[in-house]
Amino acid sequence: EVQLVQSGAEVKKPGESLKISCKGSGYSFTSYWIGWVRQMPGKGLEWMGIIYPGDSDTRYSPSFQGQVTISADKSISTAYLQWSSLKASDTAMYYCARLFDLRIGFDPWGQGTLVTVSS
Amino acid sequence: DIQLTQSPSFLSASVGDRVTITCRASQGISSYLAWYQQKPGKAPKLLIYAASTLQSGVPSRFSGSGSGTEFTLTISSLQPEDFATYYCQQLNSYLYTFGQGTKLEIK
Numbered sequence: 001e002v003q004l005v006q007s008g009a010e011v012k013k014p015g016e017s018l019k020i021s022c023k024g025s026g027y028s029f030t031s032y033w034i035g036w037v038r039q040m041p042g043k044g045l046e047w048m049g050i051i052y053p054g055d056s057d058t059r060y061s062p063s064f065q066g067q068v069t070i071s072a073d074k075s076i077s078t079a080y081l082q083w084s085s086l087k088a089s090d091t092a093m094y095y096c097a098r099l100f101d102l103r104i105g106f107d108p109w110g111q112g113t114l115v116t117v118s119s
Numbered sequence: 120d121i122q123l124t125q126s127p128s129f130l131s132a133s134v135g136d137r138v139t140i141t142c143r144a145s146q147g148i149s150s151y152l153a154w155y156q157q158k159p160g161k162a163p164k165l166l167i168y169a170a171s172t173l174q175s176g177v178p179s180r181f182s183g184s185g186s187g188t189e190f191t192l193t194i195s196s197l198q199p200e201d202f203a204t205y206y207c208q209q210l211n212s213y214l215y216t217f218g219q220g221t222k223l224e225i226k
Contacts, residue, residue, distance in 0.1 A: 035215070037163075045155075045163065045206055047215040059213050062120070095162055103210045104169065105153030109162035 002026040004034075004096055004110035011116045012086050019082035020113045022096030029077035030054035033099035035106055036070060036081050040092045050099060051079055086117045121145055121209050125218035131226045136197045140221045142190045142207035150186045151210040157220075158203045166205075167192065199225075 007021040022034065035050040049060040053072040060070070072079040079096055094113050097106035122145040132138050142152065150170040155163040165174045167183040170190055180195045194201055202225050207218040 037217075044220040045157075045208075045217040047208075047217060050213070050215075061214060097162075100165075100168075102213070103151050105155075105165050105208060105210060106163075107165040107174065109164070112162055 002098065002108055004098060004108060006094075006096055006110040006113045009114040009116070011118070013119055014086055014088055014117055016086050016117075017082070017084050018086055018115065019080050020094060020115065022079045022081075022110050024077045024079070024098065027098070030074050033102070034072065034079040035097050035099050036068075036079075037095045037097060037106075038064075038092045039095065039112075048081070048094075053077075053079065086115075088117050088119075090115060091117045120214055121148060121212060121216055123207055123209055123216055123218035125205075125207060125221050127221060128219065129222050129224065131224050132197055133226045134197050134199055138194050138197060138223065140192045140205055140223075142185075142192070142218050144188045144190075144209055144211075147187045148209045148211035152183075152185070152190050153208045153210060154181075154183055154192045155206045155208065156201075156203045157206065163206065197223075 003025050005023050030053045033050045033052050036048040038046045048064040049070045051058045051070045051072050053074045069082045097109040100107045124143045126141045152170045154167040157163040166177050171183045182193045204220045204222045206220050
C-alpha cells in the first residue's frame with residue numbers, strides 16, 4: 001500500500017525554527033515528486049512547492065519562495081518542510097502528497113501535520 | 120499565475136439530488152485539471168484527473184468534464200457520504216494552484 005506518514009503536531013513560539021517530515025512507503029520514493037500543501041484554519045488549500053527526491057530538484061510557489069525550505073533524504077524515504085523563523089501566520093495544517101504524475105495530481109496524501117505558532 | 124474560480128462557493132442539496140460544480144481557469148489549461156474531495160478533519164482525496172478520468176475506487180456517480188478554461192464536476196445522485204468540500208486544481212503549469220473550494224452541505 002502506498003502511504004505517506006507525517007510527523008506529529010507541533011506547538012512553537014514566534015521566531016523558533018521547525019522541520020516537519022513526511023515518510024513514504026510502498027513505492028519507489030525516488031521516482032515521484034512530493035508536494036506540500038498548506039491549509040490555514042477554516043480556509044482552502046494552497047500549493048507550496050514540490051521536490052523530486054531522486055535528484056532533489058525543488059520548485060516553489062512564488063507565495064512561499066524564501067519563506068520555507070523543502071528538502072528530502074532519499075536514503076530514508078522522507079521529505080521535509082522547514083521554517084527558520086516561524087510567525088503566528090504560519091499556524092496551519094500542512095499536508096504532504098505524492099504527485100502521481102506532473103499532469104495528473106496528488107495521490108495519496110499524508111494525514112497532515114498541525115503547526116500552531118503562538119506566544 | 121493561473122487563477123481558478125469555483126462556483127458556487129456553497130451549495131445546499133438533498134440526498135438523491137444531482138449537483139454540478141464549476142471551475143473556471145483564468146487561461147487555457149487544456150485538460151490538466153484535477154478534482155479533490157475533503158471531509159472535515161481529513162486529508163483531501165483525488166477524485167478525478169485529466170478533467171474527466173475517474174481515479175480508481177471512486178464511485179461512478181462522480182463525473183468530470185471540460186477543457187480549456189471551463190470544467191465541471193457532477194455528482195449524479197448525492198449520497199450522505201458526499202457532503203464535503205470540493206477543490207479543483209490545475210496542473211498545466213507547475214504552479215499547481217487550487218480553486219477556493221465548494222462546500223456541499225445537506226439541505
